[in-house]
Amino acid sequence: MNARQGALLRELLEATEFRTCDYFAGRLGCSERTVRNDVKVIATFLQHEGFSSQIVGKRGAGMRLVLAQGEGNRLVRVLDESEFSMQPRFERLCQEMTIFACAPGTHTAESLAHRLYTNKQQIQADVRWWQRILAPYGIGLTTGRSIALEGTEWVVRGFVMSVLFSFSARAVKQRIEPWLTGEGVSKHDQGFYERCIDEVQESLGFRFSSNAQWQLTVYLKVVVARIRLGCTISSHASHRALSPYFSDLRVRLERHFGITVSLAEMHLLQDMADCCTWQWSSKLMDQYVPDERAFGIARDIVRALADSFQSEVPPSYVKPLGILVESGLTRRACGFTIKNPNELTVKYDTMDSFCLLSSVLVDVEPVREAYLNGSDYARIALVLLEYLEQVDYQRRYRAGLVVNCGIDMALFGKHRIEKLMSKVRVADIVTEDEIQMECARSNVGLFDRFDFLISFEPLAVDFPSVVVSSTIDERDIERIVASIPLWKSGHEAELPWVHRKLKRGPKNVGVVRGLCDDLLVNGEIDMTYERFVWLFETLSFVKGRTLVLALCCEGVQRTRAVLYQMEGDAHVFGKRCSMAAVLLVPLADRGDLTPATEGFKRLLEAHADIADVADEGDFFSSFPE
Numbered sequence: 343m344n345a346r347q348g349a350l351l352r353e354l355l356e357a358t359e360f361r362t363c364d365y366f367a368g369r370l371g372c373s374e375r376t377v378r379n380d381v382k383v384i385a386t387f388l389q390h391e392g393f394s395s396q397i398v399g400k401r402g403a404g405m406r407l408v409l410a411q412g413e414g415n416r417l418v419r420v421l422d423e424s425e426f427s428m429q430p431r432f433e434r435l436c437q438e439m440t441i442f443a444c445a446p447g448t449h450t451a452e453s454l455a456h457r458l459y460t461n462k463q464q465i466q467a468d469v470r471w472w473q474r475i476l477a478p479y480g481i482g483l484t485t486g487r488s489i490a491l492e493g494t495e496w497v498v499r500g501f502v503m504s505v506l507f508s509f510s511a512r513a514v515k516q517r518i519e520p521w522l523t524g525e526g527v528s529k530h531d532q533g534f535y536e537r538c539i540d541e542v543q544e545s546l547g548f549r550f551s552s553n554a555q556w557q558l559t560v561y562l563k564v565v566v567a568r569i570r571l572g573c574t575i576s577s578h579a580s581h582r583a584l585s586p587y588f589s590d591l592r593v594r595l596e597r598h599f600g601i602t603v604s605l606a607e608m609h610l611l612q613d614m615a616d617c618c619t620w621q622w623s624s625k626l627m628d629q630y631v632p633d634e635r636a637f638g639i640a641r642d643i644v645r646a647l648a649d650s651f652q653s654e655v656p657p658s659y660v661k662p663l664g665i666l667v668e669s670g671l672t673r674r675a676c677g678f679t680i681k682n683p684n685e686l687t688v689k690y691d692t693m694d695s696f697c698l699l700s701s702v703l704v705d706v707e708p709v710r711e712a713y714l715n716g717s718d719y720a721r722i723a724l725v726l727l728e729y730l731e732q733v734d735y736q737r738r739y740r741a742g743l744v745v746n747c748g749i750d751m752a753l754f755g756k757h758r759i760e761k762l763m764s765k766v767r768v769a770d771i772v773t774e775d776e777i778q779m780e781c782a783r784s785n786v787g788l789f790d791r792f793d794f795l796i797s798f799e800p801l802a803v804d805f806p807s808v809v810v811s812s813t814i815d816e817r818d819i820e821r822i823v824a825s826i827p828l829w830k831s832g833h834e835a836e837l838p839w840v841h842r843k844l845k846r847g848p849k850n851v852g853v854v855r856g857l858c859d860d861l862l863v864n865g866e867i868d869m870t871y872e873r874f875v876w877l878f879e880t881l882s883f884v885k886g887r888t889l890v891l892a893l894c895c896e897g898v899q900r901t902r903a904v905l906y907q908m909e910g911d912a913h914v915f916g917k918r919c920s921m922a923a924v925l926l927v928p929l930a931d932r933g934d935l936t937p938a939t940e941g942f943k944r945l946l947e948a949h950a951d952i953a954d955v956a957d958e959g960d961f962f963s964s965f966p967e
Contacts, residue, residue: 502564566601740791839902
C-alpha cells in the first residue's frame with residue numbers, strides 16, 4: 343500500500359457507518375475512481391496479511407469495513423508498522439543504500455533508475471542527498487562512470503544497519519530486506535540463518551529478545567553480502583577468545599555460502615551476540631551472576647549513594663545494577679553503541695532526578711574508569727529513579743490546602759495530593775478566612791509556612807495559588823505540576839541565564855572544546871578538559887535541534903543557564919544541531935535542582951529549538967535497540 347491507501351484504510355477503520363466513495367474522495371483529495379481502485383488494493387493487502395475482515399458495499403449507502411472478531415487492534419498495529427513502507431521516498435532511499443552496500447555489479451544512475459522504477463534525475467538528486475548525509479560518518483559516495491560506497495568497512499556496515507533498524511521490523515522485512523542479496527533470500531538460506539541464531543543462543547545459554555534475534559539475522563545477511571563483494575573485516579580487537587561454537591560456525595558459513603570468513607569477522611560476530619538484548623525474567627535475574635568487576639562497580643555505586651543521601655540502597659538493586667554495568671562494559675569493549683529508547687525520558691523529563699544522581703555517580707572513580715556510553719549510563723540512572731523517590735532528598739514543596747468544606751473533603755484532598763505528587767507535601771490544612779486575615783495584615787507569615795496554596799475556589803489574595811476541582815483529577819495534578827516548580831517560599835525562583843554565540847575559532851575547533859573553553863573563560867566551571875569531555879559524552883543529549891548538557895557536580899562554580907547559538911550547524915551524535923544549552927548547578931545548590939531544571943526547561947521552550955520534528959538525516963544516527 344502507498345500513503346494514500348493507508349490513509350483510506352484508517353478512514354475505513356474509524357468509520358462507524360457506511361460512507362460513499364464521494365465522501366472518501368473528499369477526505370483524501372482524490373477522485374472516486376481512485377478510491378475504488380484503492381479499495382481493491384486494500385482488499386488484497388488484508389487477504390495477504392491473513393485478515394478475515396472485509397470491505398463490504400451497499401448500493402446507495404456506500405461501503406464500510408466489517409472487522410472480524412479480535413482483528414481491530416491487530417489491524418491498527420499492522421498499519422502502524424507499515425507506515426514506513428507507504429512512504430515512497432524513504433523506501434527508495436533505503437533500497438538505494440542496500441544496493442550500494444550489498445548488491446553485486448556496477449551501479450549507475452541509469453541502472454538504479456531502471457531497478458527502482460524511477461528516473462535518472464531522481465537518482466542523481468538522491469545521490470547528492472546521500473553524500474550530504476554520509477559525510478559526517480566518514481563515508482563517501484563516489485560518482486563518475488559508476489556510483490560506489492567507500493569507507494572503513496565496520497563504519498559502512500554500522501551505517502547500513504542503522505538505516506535498516508531506524509524503521510519498523512515488519513516494514514523492513516517486507517520491503518527492504520530482499521534487496522540485501524539482490525534476488526531475495528531463498529528458503530534454504532533463510533532456514534540456515536535462523537538455525538544459526540538459535541544455536542548462538544544455545545551456546546550462550548540465554549534467549550535474545552525477538553527484536554535482537556531479527557537484528558542479528560540481518561547483520562549475518564549483511565556480512566555475507568559484503569564478503570561476496572570482497573569487503574571484509576581484517577582485524578578486530580575482541581575482548582575475549584573465540585568460543586568453539588563460533589569457530590565451528592565459521593566453517594559452516596564458508597561451506598554453505600562458498601565464501602572465506604576471517605577470524606576477525608567471527609570475533610566481531612561473537613561480540614555482537616554478546617551485546618544483544620536478552621529476555622530477562624525474575625528467575626533468570628536470580629540465576630545470573632555478573633562478573634566480579636561489574637559487581638564491584640555496582641557495590642561502589644550503592645555505597646556512594648548511601649553515603650551521600652544517608653539512606654541505604656535496598657540490596658535488591660545490586661544485581662540489576664551489576665548486570666547493567668556488565669552489559670555496558672561489554673559494549674564499550676566491543677566498540678558498540680546501542681541506542682537507549684528511554685535516554686531522552688531519563689535525561690530530559692526527569693532532569694532534576696538525573697542531575698541529582700549524577701552529582702554522586704560522576705565522582706565514583708570506578709564509574710569514571712568504566713567510561714560507559716551515555717546510553718548505558720542512562721540505563722543505570724533509570725533503575726535508580728525509584729530509590730531517589732524513597733530517599734526524598736530533594737526539597738518537597740510545602741503546600742497550604744485552603745478549604746471551605748467538610749472534614750471528609752479536607753482529608754481526601756490532602757491524601758490525594760500527596761499520593762499523586764511525590765514532590766508536594768501538604769504542610770497544613772487552613773480555612774479561607776484564615777488565609778484572608780493573614781494576607782490582610784501581612785503575608786510574611788505565609789512565606790515562612792508555605793511555598794504556595796491549593797484551593798478548591800479562586801482566592802482573592804496576593805500569594806501564589808492553584809485552583810483544583812473537588813475530585814483532584816489528573817488535569818488538576820498537571821496544573822499543579824506546571825505551576826509550582828519555580829516557586830520557593832511564595833516567590834518565583836528565577837534562573838539566571840545568558841545568551842552567547844558559540845565561536846568555533848580560526849581552526850574550527852569542535853563543539854565540546856568550544857563549550858569547555860567558553861565556560862572556563864567566564865568562570866562558570868573549574869575542571870580539566872578531559873573531565874569535561876567525559877561529562878559531556880556521558881550526560882549530554884540532543885532534543886530537537888538543541889544540544890543539551892545539565893551539570894551538577896564538583897567544578898561547577900555558579901547556578902545559571904547558558905544558551906549558545908552555533909556558528910553554522912554542527913553534527914552531534916549523528917544529529918544536526920543549531921543551538922547548545924548548558925545548565926550549571928553547584929553541589930551546594932543541589933537541594934533546589936527541581937526549580938533549576940524546570941526553569942531551564944522553560945528557557946528551552948521559549949528560546950531553543952527543541953521541537954521533536956524528524957529530520958531526514960536523523961533516521962541514521964545510531965544502532966536502535
